[in-house]
Amino acid sequence: MIPGSELVHEHAGYASDANRLDGFARALARAVKPGDRVLDLGAGTGLLGLLALRAGASRVYAVEATRLVELTRRVFAANGFADRVVVIRGHSLGVSLPEPVDVVVADQLANFGVEAGILEDFADARARHLAPGGRLVPDRLDLWLAPVASPRAWESVALWEKRPAGLDLTPVREAAANAIQSVTLEPGELVAAPSVAASLELGAPPSSVALAAGFVARSAATVHGLGGWFSAHAAGELVVTNTPGAPAAIRRPNVFLPFREPVEVRAGEALRATGHVVPPDIFAWTCEVAGRRSVQSNLHALPLDAADLRRSDPAARPALSARGAARRHVLELCDARHTLAEIEASLVAAHGALFPTRAAAAAFIASVVERDAE
Numbered sequence: 001m002i003p004g005s006e007l008v009h010e011h012a013g014y015a016s017d018a019n020r021l022d023g024f025a026r027a028l029a030r031a032v033k034p035g036d037r038v039l040d041l042g043a044g045t046g047l048l049g050l051l052a053l054r055a056g057a058s059r060v061y062a063v064e065a066t067r068l069v070e071l072t073r074r075v076f077a078a079n080g081f082a083d084r085v086v087v088i089r090g091h092s093l094g095v096s097l098p099e100p101v102d103v104v105v106a107d108q109l110a111n112f113g114v115e116a117g118i119l120e121d122f123a124d125a126r127a128r129h130l131a132p133g134g135r136l137v138p139d140r141l142d143l144w145l146a147p148v149a150s151p152r153a154w155e156s157v158a159l160w161e162k163r164p165a166g167l168d169l170t171p172v173r174e175a176a177a178n179a180i181q182s183v184t185l186e187p188g189e190l191v192a193a194p195s196v197a198a199s200l201e202l203g204a205p206p207s208s209v210a211l212a213a214g215f216v217a218r219s220a221a222t223v224h225g226l227g228g229w230f231s232a233h234a235a236g237e238l239v240v241t242n243t244p245g246a247p248a249a250i251r252r253p254n255v256f257l258p259f260r261e262p263v264e265v266r267a268g269e270a271l272r273a274t275g276h277v278v279p280p281d282i283f284a285w286t287c288e289v290a291g292r293r294s295v296q297s298n299l300h301a302l303p304l305d306a307a308d309l310r311r312s313d314p315a316a317r318p319a320l321s322a323r324g325a326a327r328r329h330v331l332e333l334c335d336a337r338h339t340l341a342e343i344e345a346s347l348v349a350a351h352g353a354l355f356p357t358r359a360a361a362a363a364f365i366a367s368v369v370e371r372d373a374e
């Protein structure tokens with residue numbers, strides 16, 4: 001994607017999802033009291049902050065990690081709220097606010113609820129920013145699982161056995177059977193009634209999440225894996241969900257956790273799924289049916305090579321790579337005295353072999369400064 005385009009298109013999806021906006025608008029109308037201060041965590045284009053202002057907030061702190069922030073400011077101004085909003089560029093974990101807030105709202109829910117960082121972000125926001133008696137929107141997440149019969153989702157595993165162009169690509173097959181896929185599941189692909197595999201109170205210190213659910217197959221089927229999705233709640237009411245086929249579902253894919261091999265089940269047969277998520281994005285899942293177990297994890301989706309293993313050895317003594325040394329060079333010159341032009345000249349003089357053009361050196365400096373300097 002061309003820089004900028006990706007962000008704008010991503011947020012077009014959020015802005016055009018009527019069920020998502022309705023769900024958050026109703027939740028904020030319940031949670032926000034007149035005069036409340038609200039943290040819009042991961043503000044994007046400012047939609048949730050605007051809904052909070054509409055619900056009566058007196059002040060919104062809109063925190064957004066990306067370059068969208070200038071657009072966020074303009075959107076609040078276009079709606080006449082420039083004087084009631086403070087837009088802050090930064091990751092929420094590194095941002096300080098001048099006062100506590102009464103409500104924190106965010107939609108870092110990804111496809112399975114937890115893998116975009118909401119457990120960490122809300123625990124931090126509650127500890128550092130939420131006033132006593134304050135509210136999180138959402139404040140509870142249910143993580144749902146169901147066994148899935150879906151040849152189209154399974155194709156991501158099966159294709160590696162098909163000898164494309166007559167080539168043997170089977171070594172990738174095992175990795176693919178451990179790779180989590182983002183897919184919009186159809187209700188007809190669910191082999192059994194879904195079950196809540198974990199129910200999480202948001203705002204608590206994040207820990208590993210245990211998943212456990214039992215199912216009874218509705219009919220005989222070839223099960224290819226588990227489907228997963230979330231429902232997010234606040235004060236006991238549904239805020240948003242991506243439940244397959246639900247009338248109020250938001251437009252967001254689900255996750256597909258494949259098995260190693262498809263499993264044949266009979267009508268009425270019991271299946272049991274267990275798993276672990278180490279937030280935000282390390283997953284392990286197990287399914288048991290008819291005494292057979294399939295155990296998988298996305299940790300196996302990309303096997304470690306010898307260099308990875310050496311790097312993770314506690315006794316290893318890492319040394320800077322050539323690019324690492326160039327990064328350190330730039331960081332040491334970010335001392336509020338050197339201009340970017342001076343840093344570029346110094347970088348090219350010391351590490352010129354790494355950068356074929358001045359533009360490449362300037363782009364490298366920009367990436368370092370954007371991440372670690374101000």
Ligand SMILES: C[S@@+](CC[C@H](N)C(=O)[O-])C[C@H]1O[C@@H](n2cnc3c(N)ncnc32)[C@H](O)[C@@H]1O
Pocket residue numbers: 014015041042043044045046047048063064065066068090091092093106107108109116117121
């Ligand atoms: C799913 S989008 C939602 C955007 C907006 N709140 C909405 O509902 O339309 C999440 C946004 O939060 C930002 N983000 C995610 N985690 C963040 C964090 N911890 N701190 C600041 N921004 C974050 C992302 O860059 C992205 O723009």
